[in-house]
Amino acid sequence: MSPELSFAGLSVLLARVHPHTVATVHALLDDGARVTVASRPEALPTSLRDLAERGLVALDAQADPTAFDVVLRGDPSARPAPAGTEAPGTRTVGSVTLLGGGLGDPSLITVAGIEAIRVADVIVHDRLAPLSALRHARDDVEVVDVGKIPRGEFTPQERINELLVEHALAGRNVLRFKGGDNFVFGRGGEEAEACTARGIPVAVIPGISSSIAAPALAGIPVTHRTLVQGFTVVSAHVPPGDPRSTLDWGAIARSRTTVVVLMGVATLGAVAATLVGEGLAPSTPAAFVADAGLPSMRTVRAPLSQIDAVARAAGLGAPAVVVIGDVAALDVLA
Incomplete structure (x- = not known):
């Protein structure tokens, strides 16, 4: 999309x-457009299907073009590569760059991140990366969607590692583009290890982790000199008591820090009940921040014992970050 157009x-x-x-759909949504894609769900890449399932994009395979203000038909990837662009495969071994894109707002990507998008031969992305930033990519870039939908379609991590290695060994400059930061519950460590084990050079461009950015956008400082002297970030993709969980929830409840829960939408009820059972007061403030950095961002606040029910009643779901502690009652931006 041209920056001159609105x-x-x-x-x-x-x-x-x-x-x-x-990239086009995300840029249109960022600009405030109402977007319809003329496609069936099964024909879409994972990241677009996710937008449709979250109600951010409409699907209509039989859409009447005359009913819309604007119809986009072209494929910009069909244009020839810029003059002087190195052909893929001409290098003996390529490289892999792990780029953290921060939250949904593409303006939060670092300058180094935008430059990495511009020079990439291949971009392997997740669904929560700020994908409108891909408009900065070369026209001949190969885009690979490996997004994971919660409790739905996903590309196994082992296959993602293989894709990075295969493209880099073919001499390509590969960009692994994720939301947040690759090294904060982003499996960036696993991906880096898989590449370095094959002699592939790896660079890291850090991103803003959702664990601090989502609360910040909601007006919640995870630390506050008069309230709390630290914060604890945990993943709750498996609930307390699950054999796969390695967390000491009792120690977390006694830590007297702000608790930031990632990947905990489905397990939030169990997390809240466990923390209360381990000694946190049921009245402890909690906040549920959904779609942080996107136009659809919403925040609800409630006591810890009620936060799961309140979020569900409000129709909120993933992606979301939950903040537990005295700071969750604050909105310093109000």
């Missing part, structure tokens, strides 16, 4: 799905 408030139909459609 689609705010317009209805836009994407008549075809192509490698750059994900």
Whole structure:
């Protein structure tokens, strides 16, 4: 999308799905457009299907183009590569860059991150990366969607590692593009190890972790000199008591720190009950921040014992970050 154009408030139909459609859709949503994709769900890449399932994009395989303000039909990836661009495969061994994209707002990506997008031969991305930033990519870039939908379709981590290695060994400059930070519950460590074990050079461009950025955008400082002197970040993709959980929830409850829960939408009820059982007061403030950094961002606050029910009643779901502790009652931006 050209930066000179604005689609705010317009209805836009994407008549075809192509490698750059994900970036285009995210850019349109960032601009305030109402987006429809002329496709069936099963024909979409994971990241676009996720937007549709979250109600951010409409799908209509039989859409009437005359009913829309704007119809986009072209495939920018079909244009020739810029003059002087190195052909893939001409290097003996390529490289892998792990880029943390922060939250959904593409303006939060670092300058180094934008430059990495511009020079990449291959971009392997997740669904929560700020994908409108892919508009900075070369027209001939190969885009690989390996997004994981909660309790739905996903690409196994082992296969993602293989993709990075295969493309880099073919001489390509590979960008692994994720939301948040690759090294904070992003499996960046596993991916780096898989590449270095094959002699592939790896670079890291840190991103803003959702564990601090989502609360910040909601007006919640995870530390506050008069309230709390630290914060604890945990993953709750498995509930307390599950054999796969290695967390000491009793120690977390007694830590007197702000507790930030990632990947805990499905297990939040169990997490809250366990923390209360381990000594946290049921009235402890909690906040549920959904879609942080996106136009659809919403925040609800409630006592710890009620936060799961309140979030569900509000229709909130993943992606979300939960903040537990005295700071969760604050909104310093109000």
